[in-house]
Amino acid sequence: MTLKTKLFWSALAGVASAAAGLAIAEAIALVIAPASSPLIAVGSLVIDLAPTWAKDFAIAAFGTNDKIFLLTLIVVLLTALAAGAGALQLFTAPWGLVTFGVIGGIATIAATTREQSLASWAIPSVVGMLGAALMLYRIVTKLGVWTATAQTVAAKGDQRASGVSRRDFFVYIASTAVGAAVIGIGARTVNATTIAAAAVRKAIKLPAPALAAPAIPDGAALDVPGITPLITPNADFYRIDTALQVPSIDASDWSLRVTGMVEEPFEITFDELLALPLTERNITLMCVSNEIGGDLTGNATWLGYPLHKILERAKPQSGANMVLSRSIDGFTAGTPLDVLQETDRDCLLAVGMNGEPLPLEHGFPVRMVVPGLYGYVSATKWVVELELTTYERSRAYWTDRGWSAKGPVKTCSRIDVPTARQTLDSGTIVIAGIAWAQHTGIEAVEVRIDGGEWMPARLAAPISDDTWVQWALDWDASSGAHVIEARATDKDGTVQSGQFAPVAPNGAEGWDSVRLDVA
Structure with missing residues (x-):
């Protein structure tokens, strides 16, 4: 058996063992507490310890999918560590088991230091780590036997012994992988769906408000395809x-x-x-x-x-x-x-x-x-x-x-249509979007084309000063490449700043702009 083959099967043994341990931990977390899951606990710890720039990047790059990205990253990292642990266990035992112990220790610390955590929250990580270590020891032992018999075959030609040892290894690793998949996917699905809370929520009947929201005024929603809906589902x-x-x-x-x-x-x-x-x-x-x-x-x-x-x-x-x-x-x-x-x-x-x-x-x-x-x-x-x-x-x-302590929302506007990099026919084009100046209200929205004069947009009827307002402008577009910009003015006379500022430490500033081509 070549060194490359040994590395492959030992790495696969490490990954299968880690998957089994994680599956065991997820199943136990169902009984202990959903937040005691080592995967969730480690992910939450990463969120807490990550520097501000990393969080800003994740939100900017992945938006509301930032948590999916984080979990994927953790799984990829765990897979790499598990593969390395498998190789270490085959060639330099017991360092593969030690690696699993370190991973389990990190997960235990993460789970037991969460808000409102109990000592029992350590159980999923500890038991899962022990299960992973046991599986790794057994599978790598079988791999070692196969390796040894393969060498004997090479020397003496005993094909029967080699076949038995190879079959034992494959049975162990396959059963471990299948068991991990069945238990892990089932436990994680049940854990993540929070069935009990969803059922309770569904059964709740909210009372009628003593003070109902004022009726949405006529003209609050503009009939412009592509504009942000007035109420977000x-x-x-x-x-x-x-x-x-x-x-x-x-x-x-x-x-x-x-x-x-x-x-x-x-x-x-x-x-x-x-x-x-x-x-x-x-x-x-x-x-x-x-x-x-x-x-x-x-x-x-x-x-x-x-x-x-x-x-x-x-x-x-x-x-x-x-x-x-x-x-x-x-x-x-x-x-x-x-x-x-x-x-x-x-x-x-x-x-x-x-x-x-x-x-x-x-x-x-x-x-x-x-x-x-x-x-x-x-x-x-x-x-x-x-x-x-x-x-x-x-x-x-x-x-x-490092973020500002009080965080008042800044006056701002957004262009919804047309979208960037579109190619449109010349003639009348509707430019539209939303603007907000919460608890102050929007007084005006202006649009300019290619750095020219600011032109007043028409405002929809606002629901209130605490909601965004839709706006639109009809533009007689000529052929060529153009840049559209928009800015808002609130009822206190504050004009949206055109000076760029990043989101940290108290909210972004600047004018939204769209580049497009007109045929």
């Missing part, structure tokens, strides 16, 4: 958060604690929240990682209880200036207390989205919705605690990583 609403696996929460077990610098700390359950007079409002949300022209924004109809009333009940103490909201997965956001106390700003403890309970990935059972602030300082999903504190005393997840 739940399935299309952007998702950016730090949860590698969507938390599975039984609404009957959920409660919100209001703590910290308050005279009357209290706790409220989901049923108690639904029994309160709820408010319905159309509100646009925006991710701070949204590039100019990006799609990390959405507009929905939210149902919830006003946060200023929650805070009134708790009676904030003098000196408190920040509300540190905490998610069940450990994420925190720091929101200015005075913003949440504004009675004319519809800051909601939301339970509904577009006429149904919050989707699991958008915060079920309860999340925060705050118009006018980027989500990283306000839109906490799966929220379980509001701690009143100060900016001097506490730091939130993203502000602790």
Whole structure:
């Protein structure tokens, strides 16, 4: 047997053994806790430890698929390490087993240091690592026997012994691979789908709002093919958060604690929240990682209880200036207390989205919705605690990583049509898109062609100052290459900045532009 053949089969033995160990761990995580999965725990640890530039790159490059990219990267890395462990075990035993021990140790640390983790969360990683090590030892032992008998065959011609040892090896590695696939795929599917939470959500009937959203005015939606819809369907609403696996929460077990610098700390359950007079409002949300022209924004109809009333009940103490909201997965956001106390700003403890309970990935059972602030300082999903504190005393997840503390949304516009690099016929072309200046409102949108004079676009009727507004301009296009730019002005007279600024540390700036050819 050649060295190349030995390397191939030993590497394959390592990969099959690692797959078996991971499958065992995933199955045990179903019983212990979904978040104790070593794959999810390691991925979450990577998210926490990754530098800001790496997170920005992942979001910019992969958008809402950033978590799929991360998991794929981890699986590729694990596969490479497992292959190396198999080769080490065959040629320099026991270093292959030691490699698996190190991998299992990292996974154990990742699982037991997560927010709200228990000591039992170590069990999937530890047992999975032991299972992988056992499989590796057995399979590589069979490979060693096959290797030895192959040498004997070469020397003495004993074909029967070689056939038996080769068959033993293939039976072991094949059964390990098939077992890992069946158990692992089944466990991961059950784990990821969060069946229990989905069933609970489906059974919930939301009450009618005590204060319904104002009717959408006539003329709010422009009849322009390709323009962003006025209301974003739940399935299309952007998702950016730090949860590698969507938390599975039984609404009957959920409660919100209001703590910290308050005279009357209290706790409220989901049923108690639904029994309160709820408010319905159309509100646009925006991710701070949204590039100019990006799609990390959405507009929905939210149902919830006003946060200023929650805070009134708790009676904030003098000196408190920040509300540190905490998610069940450990994420925190720091929101200015005075913003949440504004009675004319519809800051909601939301339970509904577009006429149904919050989707699991958008915060079920309860999340925060705050118009006018980027989500990283306000839109906490799966929220379980509001701690009143100060900016001097506490730091939130993203502000602790170099982002600005307060994150007000900047006045901005986006061109939806025409799209970049199109070739269109000369004549009348409709340029259209959306603009937003949350909690201030849009006064005007202007468009210019090839750096010429700014031309006023027509605005659709706005739903409110807390939502985006559609706009359009009819352009008599001549043949040639052209550059279209757009800018917005809010009701305070602030004109959208044309000076480029990156998303970090407090949101992108610049004018959206489209390059196209006209025939």
